[in-house]
Amino acid sequence: MSGSLLRRVRVAEVERVANRIKRFRFVDIDNAPLSVFSGGSHISVVMHSGDRLMRNPYSLMSSPIDTSSYQISVLHCGDDSRGGSKFMHENVAVGTELEISEPLNLFPPVKLAKRHVFVAGGIGITPFMSMMNELDGLHADFEMHYGVRSLDEGAYCKYLQSRYGSRINIYRQDMGQVIPLESILGDQRLGTHMYVCGPKPMIDWALQTAELLGWPAENVHSEQFSAPPLGNPFVVKLAKSGREIPVKGHQSILEAVEEHGVDAPFLCRGGACGQCETGVIACDGYIQHNDHFLTEPERVGGKKIMICMSRIQTGSITLDL
Amino acid sequence: MTISTNKSRPIYPGLSPDLNARSNLIVCDKAGAAAVSELLARADATFAKRTTVFVADTLSDGDMTTLATDIAPAAIEFLPTLSAAIARLREILDAAPMGVRLYAAGTEPLIGSVVQAGADYSIDHLSIKTEHRGSLMRRVQCVHCKGFTENVTTNPVTCSHCGLTLMVRDHYSRRLAAFQGVCIDAEVPGDVPETEAIYQ
Numbered sequence: 001m002s003g004s005l006l007r008r009v010r011v012a013e014v015e016r017v018a019n020r021i022k023r024f025r026f027v028d029i030d031n032a033p034l035s036v037f038s039g040g041s042h043i044s045v046v047m048h049s050g051d052r053l054m055r056n057p058y059s060l061m062s063s064p065i066d067t068s069s070y071q072i073s074v075l076h077c078g079d080d081s082r083g084g085s086k087f088m089h090e091n092v093a094v095g096t097e098l099e100i101s102e103p104l105n106l107f108p109p110v111k112l113a114k115r116h117v118f119v120a121g122g123i124g125i126t127p128f129m130s131m132m133n134e135l136d137g138l139h140a141d142f143e144m145h146y147g148v149r150s151l152d153e154g155a156y157c158k159y160l161q162s163r164y165g166s167r168i169n170i171y172r173q174d175m176g177q178v179i180p181l182e183s184i185l186g187d188q189r190l191g192t193h194m195y196v197c198g199p200k201p202m203i204d205w206a207l208q209t210a211e212l213l214g215w216p217a218e219n220v221h222s223e224q225f226s227a228p229p230l231g232n233p234f235v236v237k238l239a240k241s242g243r244e245i246p247v248k249g250h251q252s253i254l255e256a257v258e259e260h261g262v263d264a265p266f267l268c269r270g271g272a273c274g275q276c277e278t279g280v281i282a283c284d285g286y287i288q289h290n291d292h293f294l295t296e297p298e299r300v301g302g303k304k305i306m307i308c309m310s311r312i313q314t315g316s317i318t319l320d321l
Numbered sequence: 322m323t324i325s326t327n328k329s330r331p332i333y334p335g336l337s338p339d340l341n342a343r344s345n346l347i348v349c350d351k352a353g354a355a356a357v358s359e360l361l362a363r364a365d366a367t368f369a370k371r372t373t374v375f376v377a378d379t380l381s382d383g384d385m386t387t388l389a390t391d392i393a394p395a396a397i398e399f400l401p402t403l404s405a406a407i408a409r410l411r412e413i414l415d416a417a418p419m420g421v422r423l424y425a426a427g428t429e430p431l432i433g434s435v436v437q438a439g440a441d442y443s444i445d446h447l448s449i450k451t452e453h454r455g456s457l458m459r460r461v462q463c464v465h466c467k468g469f470t471e472n473v474t475t476n477p478v479t480c481s482h483c484g485l486t487l488m489v490r491d492h493y494s495r496r497l498a499a500f501q502g503v504c505i506d507a508e509v510p511g512d513v514p515e516t517e518a519i520y521q
Contacts, residue, residue, distance in 0.1 A: 114443045188419040191443025214342035214420035216448030 006046065006099045007034070012069060014094055018155040020076040021123060022089055023061075025069050029097060033067035037103035039134030040127050042225070043070065044269055046099040049087045052250065053259060056084040057225045057270045059197075060103055061129035070100070073155055075123040082227050082250050106273050107195070107223040109135055114191030116142035119179065119206050121198025125155060127223060128197065132164060143167050145184060147198070150174040181209045195221045225270030228252035228309050229290055235316040238262065239281050244316075253307040257321065264307060264321060271309035278307050278319050285315030327491035333432060333451040338364035342422035345372040346413060347395075348406055348435045351380060352455025353427030358391045360424070369395040373413075377406035377431060407434050414442045426452040430460040430471065433498030446495055457520040461489050462499040469499055474520045477505045477513060486513050489520070 013025035028034055037060055044055040058072035077085040092098070109116055109131050116135060118128045125146055135142050144164065148154025150172055160168045171177040185194060194215065196206040203222045210220045228251075236253050237244050247256040254276060257264050267275035271291030280287070280303050289299045291306035298304050305319070336356050339345070345368070349357050354376060361369050372395040376388060379401055389397050400406040414421070423444060425435035432453065436446045461473045468482025476489045480502065487502030494501065506513050 110443075112443050185419065190414060190417045190419060190421065192419050212341050214339060214422060216339075216422070216445065218445035218448045219419070 005102055007102065009070070009098055009100050011092055011094055011096045011098065014092070017073065019153045021073055021153075021155045022076075023071060023073050023155075024088065024092065025062075025071045026098070026100065027069045034070055035102055036067055037064050037130070038105050038108055039064055039131035040107035040109060040223075041103040041105040041130065042107075042127070042268070043072070043103055044101040045072070045088070046101075047084055047087045049083060049091070052083075053255060054082065054084045054087070055101070055255075055269050056088075056227060057268055059107075059126035059130070059225075061126045063133045064130050070103075073123065073126050077227070082230060084227055104267055104273075106268055107131075107197070107221065109140075109195065110193045110221075111138075112191075113193040113219075114141065114189055115193070116140060117184065117188060117192055117194045118142060118144045118146075119181065119194065119196040119198070119202075120144065121147045121202040122149070122154070124196075124198030124202070124224075125160075126197075128195070129156065131195070132160075136164070143169065143184075145169045145171065145179045145181070147171045147173065147177075147179050147202070181206060182213070185210055185213050185215065193219045193221065195223075197223050200224060200226075223272060224292060225268065225272065226290065226292075226309065227270075228255075228311070229288075231288065231311045232314050234285060234312050234314055237282075237316055237318040238321045239318055240321060247311065252309060253305075253311060253317075253319075257307070262321065266308055269308045271306055274306070276306055276308045278305055278321055279303060280305050280317060281320055282318040283312060283315075285312035285317065287312050287317070325491035327493070329493045330491040331429070331433070331436075331451075331493055331495070333453040336360040336424055336426055336450050336452045338368050339422045339450070340364065340368060343371065343420035344417070345422050345424060346410065346417075347372060347374045347424040347426065348410060348431065349374065349376055349425070350403075350427035350431055350455060351376070351378040351384065353425075353431065353452065354388055354391070356426040356452045356454050357424075360426075361392060361395060366394060369393075372396070373398065375400055375406045375409055377401075377403045377427075403431055403434055407438050410435065410438055411441075414438070414444075417442075422448070422450070424450045427454055428456050428458055429453060430458065430498065433460065433493075433495070436495055437498040440495065459489060459520050460499040461487065461502040462494065462497055463487055463502050465504055469497075470502070473500075473502075475516050475518050476520065477516060478502065 008029040009026035012027045015023045017023045042057045042059045047054045062071040074088040076089045245260050267273045274293045290309040374397045377400045425432040432451045459473045461470045463480040466483035470481040477486050485504045488505040490501045492501040
């Protein structure tokens with residue numbers, strides 16, 4: 001399956017919710033109801049910026065049962081990134097028409113859990129917005145630990161506290177506050193699940209803290225979407241069709257082959273889900289694995305690549321496509 | 322453990338220590354106790370000190386003494402039956418925090434009962450370390466009368482509740498901790514293949 005089914009939407013609302021973070025609300029172009037989704041889901045937004053085509057994944061943060069509109073939050077990542085978030089911030093306004101994918105969930109809360117502990121850093125709050133909405137309706141037991149640089153940089157602090165009260169714990173970096181994760185995870189009832197979303201070092205720290213406290217791997221969950229890092233141009237050769245396609249420095253392999261009309265499999269476009277795993281037949285360059293999916297032995301083996309995120313430094317790579 | 326093409330048929334990868342677990346609870350029978358000794362020998366003494374072993378079996382005084390010595394410094398509790406051991410396990414899980422780790426070694430009904438109890442505490446079956454030792458006997462649920470027949474060693478087997486002759490399938494229910502038994506002579510009553518003792 002490839003996640004290529006698209007829907008046209010119109011931007012109904014744009015709000016600056018924190019420094020460098022904007023909230024966007026989308027409605028169907030014909031005001032038709034959108035699909036119901038599940039807490040933790042995301043959509044991809046298709047962006048045509050000049051001659052460039054990008055599809056970035058963003059977590060849905062509205063109520064999962066509200067079919068009138070979808071909401072996402074976008075952090076402006078600055079000029080040294082690929083420009084997807086910059087495009088959303090600078091080129092998208094009320095009335096702009098965009099294409100989005102149907103919702104997809106790679107980060108669902110475990111419904112059989114006795115309790116849920118959420119750990120968010122910065123923009124990593126977004127998947128938890130829909131999760132908490134859903135779990136609150138189910139009267140599930142949860143607590144949120146949300147690290148922000150400052151109240152100006154952290155989105156939705158006031159909203160979350162007013163809606164969920166003492167279940168929301170906010171930690172301000174500018175006040176020297178850190179999430180006391182060891183004591184939080186050290187005192188949880190059996191059957192608790194932890195979920196973390198934020199910058200990679202935070203995710204690594206949370207997963208490691210849980211592991212060292214004896215939490216089974218089945219009880220910890222994380223999600224991180226990264227944009228494909230920039231790099232040098234190189235050539236991708238497709239073994240099945242014999243085609244050679246140039247990959248530009250700002251493009252992923254997936255984006256380059258799509259630009260040339262190849263319908264390659266994908267889902268998350270953020271290196272998380274594993275759907276775009278592709279066999280490497282030959283490679284005369286060094287593979288930069290930028291995904292969160294392949295295991296270390298698979299990376300070293302060099303026989304697989306996640307084409308939504310990873311690239312080679314220079315030269316050419318032949319793929320089983 | 323027999324190999325099966327049936328996806329629901331559980332797989333028991335073998336015991337391995339979680340050195341980070343704050344406490345380890347191990348349920349075993351006499352045959353499984355050998356796997357527990359091997360596990361403790363592979364781990365360090367601090368692992369054993371955080372470990373309690375529940376032996377669910379009828380043992381002689383001599384066996385108990387030997388086992389307790391084998392397993393030391395882990396704590397050991399002897400329970401006369403599997404159901405007594407599961408009741409004791411539940412008592413402990415009632416008050417247990419995250420960081421406890423479950424292990425089960427022995428027959429399939431023993432492993433299945435531990436996994437079944439764990440599920441009530443939202444412990445994922447994959448996070449329970451399991452090793453099959455000893456008899457291949459099965460717990461079988463009759464799909465017709467829903468009664469359970471314990472310690473089944475033959476196929477087919479007579480349902481101990483409704484008397485139907487059941488073919489024991491590899492189709493397994495984690496919720497019931499039992500394999501499914503289906504009437505084998507529904508179309509021609511009495512046309513029953515020879516009984517084989519394949520789960521000894």
